Amino acid sequence: xxxxxxxxxxxxxxxxxxxxxxxxxxxxxxxxxxxxxxxxxxxxxxxxxxxxxxxxxxxxxxxxxxxxxxxxxxxxxxxxxxxxxxxxxxxxxxxxxxxxxxxxxxxxxxxxxxxxxxxxxxxxxxxxxxxxxxxxxxxxxxxxxxxxxxxxxxxxxxxxxxxxxxxxxxxxxxxxxxxxxxxxxxxxxxxxxxxxxxxxxxxxxxxxxxxxxxxxxxxxxxxxxxxxxxxxxxxxxxxxxxxxxxxxxxxxxxxxxxxxxxxxxxxxxxxxxxxxxxxxxxx
Numbered sequence: 001x002x003x004x005x006x007x008x009x010x011x012x013x014x015x016x017x018x019x020x021x022x023x024x025x026x027x028x029x030x031x032x033x034x035x036x037x038x039x040x041x042x043x044x045x046x047x048x049x050x051x052x053x054x055x056x057x058x059x060x061x062x063x064x065x066x067x068x069x070x071x072x073x074x075x076x077x078x079x080x081x082x083x084x085x086x087x088x089x090x091x092x093x094x095x096x097x098x099x100x101x102x103x104x105x106x107x108x109x110x111x112x113x114x115x116x117x118x119x120x121x122x123x124x125x126x127x128x129x130x131x132x133x134x135x136x137x138x139x140x141x142x143x144x145x146x147x148x149x150x151x152x153x154x155x156x157x158x159x160x161x162x163x164x165x166x167x168x169x170x171x172x173x174x175x176x177x178x179x180x181x182x183x184x185x186x187x188x189x190x191x192x193x194x195x196x197x198x199x200x201x202x203x204x205x206x207x208x209x210x211x212x213x214x215x216x217x218x219x220x221x222x223x224x225x226x227x228x229x230x231x232x233x234x235x236x237x238x239x240x241x242x243x244x245x246x247x248x249x250x251x252x253x254x255x256x257x258x259x260x261x262x263x264x265x266x267x268x269x270x271x272x273x274x275x276x277x278x279x280x281x282x283x
Contacts (some may be wrong), residue, residue, distance in 0.1 A: 100117055100131075103116075197223070202245075221249065222249065
């Protein structure tokens with residue numbers, strides 16, 4: 001009788017700790033495809049450019065809008081970033097849509113504070129002023145409770161018992177992505193998150209933060225902005241105090257690998273440190 005040759009030479013782990021025994025049984029094998037990365041961007045020019053945009057347009061343009069504009073330009077340039085996984089294969093999206101997250105605060109309890117957002121359709125065709133206007137107008141409606149789409153989604157979930165929420169969401173995921181059927185006939189927005197997400201934790205005083213993917217979003221890129229801070233930087237061989245923006249990214253490794261992430265990092269840094277390029281046409 002033949003004895004199979006072991007694939008790996010193994011010996012029992014001697015006297016594992018209680019935690020190690022629990023950990024080996026609580027968690028499954030790692031299947032998480034997340035990749036994370038951070039970079040720092042000098043933002044003196046960017047802040048001056050934003051101030052000028054505010055002055056000339058009267059719109060409250062922000063760093064988030066500038067990053068969304070830059071990200072949309074990069075995705076439009078590199079089409080392979082604008083993809084999703086469906087039926088075990090990669091598919092390109094036609095449109096470049098950027099989802100901007102907003103917080104809907106509750107004065108009574110932090111537990112009731114909601115997270116929502118606005119999808120900017122064809123964001124690569126919008127300038128930062130148009131982005132700022134669209135986000136402001138929609139955010140006012142959402143926070144005032146007058147946004148029909150947000151209210152419908154919230155009402156629909158509130159009417160479901162807890163044990164039904166997961167299967168209903170899984171069904172919607174199957175319908176709109178696996179079958180590629182628009183679920184609007186069910187009163188649910190189709191593909192609500194788009195090509196990439198931008199969120200800002202810097203407004204809460206955080207510099208580093210990585211946002212998780214919402215499993216039903218099929219969005220391979222999330223950019224999380226940290227706070228701008230003054231810190232020592234090297235400039236022309238000398239140490240000076242510079243204003244630095246922290247940008248953190250979460251990537252779906254099935255779509256975006258380290259090489260792609262490096263391209264995004266280099267190009268977003270170049271755009272934000274030379275913000276006049278954000279005004280360039282995509283044509």
